[in-house]
Amino acid sequence: MMSTINITPFTDVLLVLLIIFIILASVTKEPPLPTAYNKDKVSPSQIVVIVDAKNQIQIGSNTMPIQGAKAAFQTLEDAVGGHLKDVIIKGNPKAHFGTILQVMDAAKSVGLTNFGLANHVQGTPQGVTQ
Numbered sequence: 001m002m003s004t005i006n007i008t009p010f011t012d013v014l015l016v017l018l019i020i021f022i023i024l025a026s027v028t029k030e031p032p033l034p035t036a037y038n039k040d041k042v043s044p045s046q047i048v049v050i051v052d053a054k055n056q057i058q059i060g061s062n063t064m065p066i067q068g069a070k071a072a073f074q075t076l077e078d079a080v081g082g083h084l085k086d087v088i089i090k091g092n093p094k095a096h097f098g099t100i101l102q103v104m105d106a107a108k109s110v111g112l113t114n115f116g117l118a119n120h121v122q123g124t125p126q127g128v129t130q
Contacts, residue, residue: 090118
């Protein structure tokens with residue numbers, strides 16, 4: 001009769017669980033928005049959307065949740081008579097990718113099809129974006 005305890009199976013199970021947790025931890029984190037620099041300025045637009053770190057959006061001077069974006073874009077589109085097709089989106093680096101995609105989807109649903117993402121223009125002071 002053996003009087004020792006074999007801990008090899010227990011160690012194998014713990015190592016497999018550790019690997020699973022490491023993989024899940026890396027998959028569940030959403031990466032921050034990348035820092036981008038632009039040498040060329042985009043065409044000016046009268047519709048500017050700002051997405052803040054709390055995923056609240058500001059279209060023009062109105063701050064709203066994402067659910068109100070389509071109605072706000074429709075109001076702007078009706079006000080200009082359908083002449084504008086450009087939207088500039090300025091996203092905070094801590095904003096979720098999904099929120100920015102939902103803003104783009106809401107704009108596309110009312111006929112706004114050209115998008116520009118505002119970022120830091122290379123060679124300008126840090127506070128200036130285009």
